[in-house]
Amino acid sequence: MIVILKSDTPAIEVTRISLDISRQWDVKVEKSIGQRTVILGMIGDTADADPRRIQNSSPWIEQVLRVRKPFKRVSREFRHGEASTVSVPTPEGTVHFGEAYPVVIVAGPCSVESEAMIVETAQRVKAAGARFLRGGAYKPRTSPYSFQGHGESALEMLDAARRATGLGIITEVMDTADLEGVAAVADVLQIGARNMQNFSLLKKVGAQNKPILLKRGPAATIDDWLMAAEYILAAGNPNVILCERGLRTFDRKYTRNILDLSAVPVLRSLTHLPIMVDPSHGTGESKFVPVMAKAALCAGADSLMIEVHPDPAKALSDGPQCLTPDGFDTLMKTLNALAAAENRGLEPASDGTHLICSSRLLLTVSPSQLERLLTSPTFALLYEKLSQQLSTAAADWLERSLAQVVSGQSKRHLLTAFSAASRKVGKADLQVTPADAQRVDSLSPGWVFPHWSVDQAARTLLLLGIPADQEQTVQMLFDNADVGELIALYQSLPLLPNSKSYCAQAVNGVRSSMTTVFNAIALRNPYPADYFDQSAWNQMVLKALFEDSPLFLIEGLDRRANPELARMLSDYAHERWAANRPVSPELWRPVGPFAEADIVADLERVLNQPDPVQQQAAALACAHSPAAQRLLNDRPDLRQRVQSGQLTWESFGESFGNSGKEKFNVE
Amino acid sequence: MLSNDMWVIDPHIHMSARTTYDYLVMREFGVVALIEPAFWLGQPRTSAGTFKDYFSSLVGWERFRAGQFGIRHYCTISLNPKEANNAEIADDVIDLLPLYACKEGVLAIGEVGYDDMTEAEDKYFRIQLELAKELDKLVLVHTPHRNKKAGTTRSMDVCLEQGIDPAQVIIDHANEETVEEILDRGFWCAFSIYPNTKMGNERMVEIVRRYGHQRIFIDSAADWGMSDPLAVPKTAQLMLEHGIPEEQVRAVCYGNALAAYGQSGEFKEEDWLNPAPVDQRQLYSGSSVLRGQVPAVEAVTDSLVIQ
Numbered sequence: 001m002i003v004i005l006k007s008d009t010p011a012i013e014v015t016r017i018s019l020d021i022s023r024q025w026d027v028k029v030e031k032s033i034g035q036r037t038v039i040l041g042m043i044g045d046t047a048d049a050d051p052r053r054i055q056n057s058s059p060w061i062e063q064v065l066r067v068r069k070p071f072k073r074v075s076r077e078f079r080h081g082e083a084s085t086v087s088v089p090t091p092e093g094t095v096h097f098g099e100a101y102p103v104v105i106v107a108g109p110c111s112v113e114s115e116a117m118i119v120e121t122a123q124r125v126k127a128a129g130a131r132f133l134r135g136g137a138y139k140p141r142t143s144p145y146s147f148q149g150h151g152e153s154a155l156e157m158l159d160a161a162r163r164a165t166g167l168g169i170i171t172e173v174m175d176t177a178d179l180e181g182v183a184a185v186a187d188v189l190q191i192g193a194r195n196m197q198n199f200s201l202l203k204k205v206g207a208q209n210k211p212i213l214l215k216r217g218p219a220a221t222i223d224d225w226l227m228a229a230e231y232i233l234a235a236g237n238p239n240v241i242l243c244e245r246g247l248r249t250f251d252r253k254y255t256r257n258i259l260d261l262s263a264v265p266v267l268r269s270l271t272h273l274p275i276m277v278d279p280s281h282g283t284g285e286s287k288f289v290p291v292m293a294k295a296a297l298c299a300g301a302d303s304l305m306i307e308v309h310p311d312p313a314k315a316l317s318d319g320p321q322c323l324t325p326d327g328f329d330t331l332m333k334t335l336n337a338l339a340a341a342e343n344r345g346l347e348p349a350s351d352g353t354h355l356i357c358s359s360r361l362l363l364t365v366s367p368s369q370l371e372r373l374l375t376s377p378t379f380a381l382l383y384e385k386l387s388q389q390l391s392t393a394a395a396d397w398l399e400r401s402l403a404q405v406v407s408g409q410s411k412r413h414l415l416t417a418f419s420a421a422s423r424k425v426g427k428a429d430l431q432v433t434p435a436d437a438q439r440v441d442s443l444s445p446g447w448v449f450p451h452w453s454v455d456q457a458a459r460t461l462l463l464l465g466i467p468a469d470q471e472q473t474v475q476m477l478f479d480n481a482d483v484g485e486l487i488a489l490y491q492s493l494p495l496l497p498n499s500k501s502y503c504a505q506a507v508n509g510v511r512s513s514m515t516t517v518f519n520a521i522a523l524r525n526p527y528p529a530d531y532f533d534q535s536a537w538n539q540m541v542l543k544a545l546f547e548d549s550p551l552f553l554i555e556g557l558d559r560r561a562n563p564e565l566a567r568m569l570s571d572y573a574h575e576r577w578a579a580n581r582p583v584s585p586e587l588w589r590p591v592g593p594f595a596e597a598d599i600v601a602d603l604e605r606v607l608n609q610p611d612p613v614q615q616q617a618a619a620l621a622c623a624h625s626p627a628a629q630r631l632l633n634d635r636p637d638l639r640q641r642v643q644s645g646q647l648t649w650e651s652f653g654e655s656f657g658n659s660g661k662e663k664f665n666v667e
Numbered sequence: 668m669l670s671n672d673m674w675v676i677d678p679h680i681h682m683s684a685r686t687t688y689d690y691l692v693m694r695e696f697g698v699v700a701l702i703e704p705a706f707w708l709g710q711p712r713t714s715a716g717t718f719k720d721y722f723s724s725l726v727g728w729e730r731f732r733a734g735q736f737g738i739r740h741y742c743t744i745s746l747n748p749k750e751a752n753n754a755e756i757a758d759d760v761i762d763l764l765p766l767y768a769c770k771e772g773v774l775a776i777g778e779v780g781y782d783d784m785t786e787a788e789d790k791y792f793r794i795q796l797e798l799a800k801e802l803d804k805l806v807l808v809h810t811p812h813r814n815k816k817a818g819t820t821r822s823m824d825v826c827l828e829q830g831i832d833p834a835q836v837i838i839d840h841a842n843e844e845t846v847e848e849i850l851d852r853g854f855w856c857a858f859s860i861y862p863n864t865k866m867g868n869e870r871m872v873e874i875v876r877r878y879g880h881q882r883i884f885i886d887s888a889a890d891w892g893m894s895d896p897l898a899v900p901k902t903a904q905l906m907l908e909h910g911i912p913e914e915q916v917r918a919v920c921y922g923n924a925l926a927a928y929g930q931s932g933e934f935k936e937e938d939w940l941n942p943a944p945v946d947q948r949q950l951y952s953g954s955s956v957l958r959g960q961v962p963a964v965e966a967v968t969d970s971l972v973i974q
Contacts, residue, residue: 010761010794010797011793011794011797011798012790012793012794012797015793015797015829412765416765416769419769419770419771420769422771423771423932423933426943427943427944427946428943428944429944429945451948453943453944453945455945456945479719479723480719480722480723480766480767481723481726482723482726482727482730482770482771482772483726483727483730483731483950484771484949484950485770486727487949513728514727514728514731515731516731516948516949516950517731581974
């Protein structure tokens, strides 16, 4: 029997209801947390339990249902229709088996023959896109005189292949006595078809932590198979993958077994567990494997297991059903295209440099969304830089988070991923080469990011991944942001779709008393020059002076200069002079082109100050001023330096003291 | 009067209620990091929106403000016990918590616990303990000022009932009457040095003498009341003067808070000793102070002239 709780049930209520039910009906209560609801499963004798009484015991209970199937924990009803996921950590990140994830490819030989052979096979199948290596150490053979597997020494060879390639390992455990040794190497333990109903083995693997691949017995009904899985779950291990591998029937003339592909949709309706198909055993003939692999993918399998041998003719076991590595390469290309067409994608090898094109993003992304991302050169560039710089674990996190954000399935996920970015990817400075800077210039003139850190870049990618119909969540991010998030948000503005719509937000951001947030908008950001109206622009420039922020880092400072700003700046200079406070020499930069009457007098005053820095600033301003140029007649030395290009506002800004190169990460 | 050559952490202080001048002086007297637990503002709030802005200021403005003075600012997030009694808004505030609890520098869920020990307080205390478990967060428990002994016992009972590891829980505002039970049950035991209503620091010296320095640390709990933002450095000095060994003083005023909250993975000595370059650019102006230069505070205190 299962108890479905309302979606907003407080955690404390969940605990209370579980305790009540367990006490009152003398059953064990198992909690499973789905995306939408919490479900309490009652395990034990529930014949006397009265659904109506349970229903009335708390207003938080949505529904009480009897699970009528003989299998309980594995049934789909037990999770109220929601699929489960088996997540397996591998040396190259966690791989997820399940309906909501891309198809995982498992490949390798029937049995491990030598270290060189298994490592070579592993390298080939990894390059083609497999995430797991299969290979038997202990082999169940029909005849006691056939090759029985290399046993313990084969485990060491598998371990060597794991270390050499980073692939996860799936291998069979035949005997409870070998369990510990096999589990030390395997990432997933396989229970072979012949052992499907070895109940003492099932109980043992159920009592340990490694995920289990449960192959279907050659003559097992679906109910037999699910009851076998129930044994494993009942013993405490929820991570079971079911693998269809063909049935023994009356006709063995042309294929070794009959691959029961209808089991895939049938299982889908009966159980929440992930489903794998093994077309190699299913047909026993390598020439039939590719087409049945394709069919299995289309039938909805979550994973495929394909036997690959470097030289099938010399294989010690199952040679006739093994693909060659070349044959596997070709099959993988077809499967990739097919997975994309099925809107599913293949779980890609975690090779950072190809992430951008990886089919993982195809998962649940519509073609237009995908196109938007892939054609965005800024997205591509940032992704590439991060892929080069991040650790495997961090890159894997980012990739998964992006896939989830792009799919638009969970707003909560975006919010938490955005917050967690600095913790997950770290805060190192983004390493940018001069070539990157050039590329940026051609991609998005005025956009600069040499001062970014990796967490800022990761946050920008997450923002760019937000689907077009969810743009309102950007506002939520602004509303709840911490300092680092605000900085990333404002610096990303020029890159966002519908950039212009955030203008009021940015103008408001300029009012921030957090200097660094102000700087994120005002400095090295083309956004204000592109979108602020004159009054907001002028306030921003003035505030930059108040905050001691270097003006030469303001994008579009010359382009957006205007007479009103010149007047405001001149007034400000007079105020500072009156208070006997220093005036930033950069103040005169936007003033020059609009200098008239009184302002020309200001420039003359500055030109005659003893400080050479002030004099240089005045000279630069005069050079850009039709009305004040004549003042330079008395200063031929300065005029010459301006005219020769030795003295420019940029070089000047960088060299005079207040900018603090270190503070602003100026190269 | 005070020497400032010892670094201290104030693991409980409500800076939103303090002035910028306090930051200056605190840094002058060796406070390198502080933790600001979410609490109430002296009068009841009337909408959940004001909580949101308050939480935002804890992870935004206050963190920035502290960083300007070379102090690293961290916080804890919660619906406080007093306002758990406001049924109108409590649930909405609970919904806000996950949005903030995972942000950078949020070390724990807290202050949670009891004020009047009402049913509503109990409910929201437990809900927040569940949240802490779900998000793998530490817990900071405020023990009530009235009926303290019973309230402290019950707070710990509830933490254990909810399946929280005592090593992940800081029980704050302890006193002579509660210290023994807190330590015996394996929780962290924090004392708030706060004039008149909480601990005095001469009493604190006696506590350390009697109970040692394991799992004990002190804070100021300074807020908008008659409190002292220098309570931690002053108590450190007093302990030294009373002959408490220096390593014990360091543990009680720095090391233990670091160990307790360091379990979050968000609170590391490196944050103030060797901050990430991006933090130095954006958040934290502390490095120059730590390199031994003279803080600006003397200029402020010694001169009549304001420029």
